Amino acid sequence: AAGVIQSPRHLIKEKRETATLKCYPIPRHDTVYWYQQGPGQDPQFLISFYEKMQSDKGSIPDRFSAQQFSDYHSELNMSSLELGDSALYFCASSPDGENEKLFFGSGTQLSVL
Amino acid sequence: SQQGEEDPQALSIQEGENATMNCSYKTSINNLQWYRQNSGRGLVHLILIRSNEREKHSGRLRVTLDTSKKSSSLLITASRAADTASYFCATDASWGNNNDMRFGAGTRLTVKP
Numbered sequence: 001a002a003g004v005i006q007s008p009r010h011l012i013k014e015k016r017e018t019a020t021l022k023c024y025p026i027p028r029h030d031t032v033y034w035y036q037q038g039p040g041q042d043p044q045f046l047i048s049f050y051e052k053m054q055s056d057k058g059s060i061p062d063r064f065s066a067q068q069f070s071d072y073h074s075e076l077n078m079s080s081l082e083l084g085d086s087a088l089y090f091c092a093s094s095p096d097g098e099n100e101k102l103f104f105g106s107g108t109q110l111s112v113l
Numbered sequence: 114s115q116q117g118e119e120d121p122q123a124l125s126i127q128e129g130e131n132a133t134m135n136c137s138y139k140t141s142i143n144n145l146q147w148y149r150q151n152s153g154r155g156l157v158h159l160i161l162i163r164s165n166e167r168e169k170h171s172g173r174l175r176v177t178l179d180t181s182k183k184s185s186s187l188l189i190t191a192s193r194a195a196d197t198a199s200y201f202c203a204t205d206a207s208w209g210n211n212n213d214m215r216f217g218a219g220t221r222l223t224v225k226p
Contacts (some may be wrong), residue, residue: 033145042201042219043156048212057212063143090155099205099214100144104155 002026004105006091012111013081021076021108025093032074033102034066035090043090045097048076081112119202125223132189136202137182143205145178147187148216150199158219159187159200194226 007074013019025032031092033052035043045058049068060066063081068074078085088109092102120135136225138145148156162169162178162185169176175188187198201219 023211033212033214035173035216042216045213045215048214050212055120058213058215088153092156097210100161101146101158102148102156102203104157107153 004091004093004103006089006105008108008113009106010109012113014083014113015083017081017112019078019081019110020111021089021091023074023076023091023093023105025072025074025091026095026103029093029101029103030072030094031070031090031094031096032068033094034060034076035092037088037090038106039087041067041087046076051086069106077111083112085109086112118221119217121220122154123207123221124222125225126192127196128192128224128226129164130192130224132192132222132224133199134187134195134222135184136186136217137184138202138204138215138217139183140204142180145176145185146147146203146205146214147174147185147213148188148201150201152199156201167173189222192224194224195196196224 018052034046046060046113048055051070066076074091088107090107092104094102142194146161150156160171162176173190178185199219199221202217203214
């Protein structure tokens with residue numbers, strides 16, 4: 001069965017650079033979530049989209065933005081990267097907008113040097 | 114964490130023993146879910162319990178929910194070495210646009226063979 005696909009799997013950037021992470025949800029899933037997970041930390045909710053519209057916003061810095069496109073894939077754009085942005089970034093999708101079961105991708109490991 | 118604390122933070126047991134993990138949360142909820150995460154991997158949904166339910170079973174998993182105390186517990190019976198992972202609870206708040214799943218701090222479970 002198709003799963004949530006994230007790319008790239010690993011990304012290395014320097015301070016003040018920009019990064020774009022991509023997420024392809026499971027087909028027919030209409031809700032996408034983005035999470036940031038630092039080492040040994042719990043996943044921190046960043047932002048979510050339902051039917052291509054921004055739905056909820058969590059701890060997302062102003063330097064980050066995200067959008068969901070007409071084909072339902074989503075991108076997380078990160079600018080002016082800081083060392084503290086180094087983390088595992090997960091995308092998850094769920095059907096029906098009901099938050100009853102999130103399917104997670106394998107994540108993008110971002111390292112900011 | 115964005116939602117609550119989990120207790121204990123780390124748990125080490127022998128194979129065959131039972132493991133109990135607890136989670137507390139802060140807001141009113143529609144449902145509470147438990148997820149499992151192997152190191153550096155995406156989270157995997159285990160079980161969901163709705164706010165009007167008190168107990169739920171799935172295989173070796175038993176989840177309880179006490180909405181008056183805003184707490185939940187996950188019991189894994191007859192543990193196996195393969196159960197070694199981090200376990201997180203996540204809550205779907207009953208307010209807002211409803212695509213906002215918040216995770217607790219997680220319990221790191223080690224099952225020794």
